[in-house]
Amino acid sequence: MSPVSWSLAELSSAVEKLCGGALSAAIVGPTDIRLTNVAALSAATPSDLVFLTHRAYRADAAATRAGAIVLSAADHAELQFSSDSIPSTVVCEHALAWFASAAQLLNPAPALQARIHAGAHVGRNAQTAASAQIDFGASIGEGAVIGERVWIGAGATIGDRAVIGDDSRIFPRAAVLNDCKIGHRCVVHSGAVIGGDGFGFAPLAGRWIKIPQLGAVTLGDDVEVGANTTIDRGAMGDTILEDGVKLDNQIQIAHNCVIGAHTVIAACVGIAGSARIGRGCRIGGAAMIAGHLSIADGTSIGPATAVHASVKEAGHYTAFVPLMEHREWERAAAVFKKLPELRGRVRQLESESESRAAESKLQEVK
Numbered sequence: 001m002s003p004v005s006w007s008l009a010e011l012s013s014a015v016e017k018l019c020g021g022a023l024s025a026a027i028v029g030p031t032d033i034r035l036t037n038v039a040a041l042s043a044a045t046p047s048d049l050v051f052l053t054h055r056a057y058r059a060d061a062a063a064t065r066a067g068a069i070v071l072s073a074a075d076h077a078e079l080q081f082s083s084d085s086i087p088s089t090v091v092c093e094h095a096l097a098w099f100a101s102a103a104q105l106l107n108p109a110p111a112l113q114a115r116i117h118a119g120a121h122v123g124r125n126a127q128t129a130a131s132a133q134i135d136f137g138a139s140i141g142e143g144a145v146i147g148e149r150v151w152i153g154a155g156a157t158i159g160d161r162a163v164i165g166d167d168s169r170i171f172p173r174a175a176v177l178n179d180c181k182i183g184h185r186c187v188v189h190s191g192a193v194i195g196g197d198g199f200g201f202a203p204l205a206g207r208w209i210k211i212p213q214l215g216a217v218t219l220g221d222d223v224e225v226g227a228n229t230t231i232d233r234g235a236m237g238d239t240i241l242e243d244g245v246k247l248d249n250q251i252q253i254a255h256n257c258v259i260g261a262h263t264v265i266a267a268c269v270g271i272a273g274s275a276r277i278g279r280g281c282r283i284g285g286a287a288m289i290a291g292h293l294s295i296a297d298g299t300s301i302g303p304a305t306a307v308h309a310s311v312k313e314a315g316h317y318t319a320f321v322p323l324m325e326h327r328e329w330e331r332a333a334a335v336f337k338k339l340p341e342l343r344g345r346v347r348q349l350e351s352e353s354e355s356r357a358a359e360s361k362l363q364e365v366k
Helices: 007-020 056-063 073-082 095-106 328-338 338-365
Strands: 026-028 050-052 069-071 087-093 193-195 201-204 205-208 217-219 230-232 239-241
Touching: 007 087, 007 095, 026 193, 050 095, 069 095, 073 087, 087 095, 087 217, 201 217, 230 239, 230 338, 328 338
Parallel strands: 050 069, 069 087, 193 230, 217 239
Antiparallel strands: 026 087, 201 205
């Protein structure tokens, strides 16, 4: 694929159009420079676009050789004060979103080759759009529906009666199993499994009886599922991810969960069955969320936080032990183990204090 080249003026107009006018920006400096890619501040060349992620990197930004830099108004004012050699700048209130959109335009996805590879398997009654690309070793189940401009990577599995919406991309060795539905413009990365059985067993006399998992998984539009993430099918009814949900790698979402639109979840989070996560939530890496609870729209959960009860009001919630030297942690853990005992002693002391105070008042009356 030949390199993509935009002038800064063209790129700015294209970003604004791509985002429906939500990302207007002011350009300071020449607008006719040609840009072909994005790069880190320290490694950039005059044909690269860069982004100032944090004020700690302002010195690198002042010394970069990039053709243009995207930053906030506050960072731009600071750089103007400290350097007279900064490149053309794109000043935007939502600088990271502007940079992300520009990076997409500079690095478009490879054009599809509309074909079904001779080494792919397509089951009976499957419907595959003529514009789709199905690569070697992919398996399309009976009655599956593959939409327009869909890419099914090598070795990927699409189950019976599964539906893949237009412009979605299923990476090599990902699996979308029977009856699951993927919306438009979704991305499912390698190793992800959509629609494996939920973890459902009934106890009986010391053994476990499997509960059939009869639902499926439904993903809305513009959902992204990271590598080796697993989303279990519902026991009865579907597990549902609404539009715009973004999942990192190695996440486990159990049966019958509902994840609200535009929620983002970082790596290694575990969500137990029938949890309901609101819209626009942010969940940090390795958080643990118990089943059969709900989390309010717009809530942020910190990394490694265990959520055992419903969160009814939006806010930022964190619950983990801070890092400390090991011996100090051992001493803290020893105290923690004694907290119930200490609480009892405090209550006893409070009761004794109240009794003495009452006796003292009685003596004063006498």
